[in-house]
Amino acid sequence: MKKFALSLAVAGAIFAAPTVTDAMSMGDRGDDVRDLQESLADAGYNSSSNVDGVFGPLTLSAVQDYQSSNGISSPAGNFYGTAGPATQSSLGMDGSGSTSTASSGSSSSSSDSSSQVAGTSDVSNSSGIISTARSLTGSPYVWGGTSPSGFDCSGFIQYAFQQNGENVPRTVAEMWNAGTAVSNPQPGDLVFFETRTGPSHAGIYLGNNEFIHAGSSTGVTISNLSTNPYWSSTYIGARSM
Incomplete structure (x- = not known):
């Protein structure tokens, strides 16, 4: 892309x-x-x-x-x-x-x-966040969920960051507003989607056009920005936190 x-x-x-x-x-x-x-x-x-x-x-x-x-x-x-x-x-x-x-x-x-x-500290911290996020693959989706027993998309991101000493806002819209816009996301950046009006879904970028997120129908899973037509069509940008 x-x-x-x-x-x-x-x-x-x-x-x-x-x-x-x-x-x-x-x-x-x-x-x-x-x-x-x-x-x-x-x-x-x-x-x-x-x-x-x-x-x-x-x-x-x-x-x-x-x-x-x-x-x-x-x-x-x-x-x-x-x-x-x-x-x-x-x-x-x-x-x-x-x-x-x-x-x-x-x-x-x-x-x-x-x-x-x-760039060592950034790469290291991003790797820790990604490692935590990957370890949660398969966790169920729960509206308002913020723990491994059940996450919504922003609760999942917040948990992965907090486990690595980073604080991010609670909602997708707040994350979008708080982050710094980047044209080429790096591993550990957040990618955002407009599934409703405005930024309404987000995930953690892994590299190679892949991101990990808590989907409402899948739970925590890895998806591809370029091969999945739904995510490629709703993608609106990336933010570095």
Whole structure:
């Protein structure tokens, strides 16, 4: 979908040529990211069509899958989705890429354990929220519900965020008004739908056009924004909380 085409706008500071000790995360771009994408593709964790030198949602998902499969990190890990020395070494990367550009406000890092890895805290918290949300799959839908015994759509979102130390408003309309509009949602952002007048349903974006939500006829489930005609036709936008 065009709504989810990754923006190629360049923002942030230019760092020195990376070595195997430089971590890469969401928003980074350059030849080092391209090397990472190619290494993931060679290992069977990334599509060869997603080798563009931009660390976006598809690359994040590929890194996370590789880390989980190879015992490097997990959704509960602080650096899940950040390609640091352990991930790069496991992929056999020699760190010989060229300069890269990181997202605004990012800092370079010398190891996966550094607290200065670009975007680490956001990625980590989003991973925790997503992990909590996934663990609730199958919970029934209950109007006004706010616990695993039964959720409505906003109660489900509020619960997943609260379990990870984040407070969000209670209703879909309030979430819509409180969030920051984003054109390309990232994992952990909220996606909104107009099933009645105005924002009336919402879910947590997982990446790859998938989101998890509490549907009135399904309970907590995962749906696809591009292949499900109902959700693609009622989608009205995304918000970062």
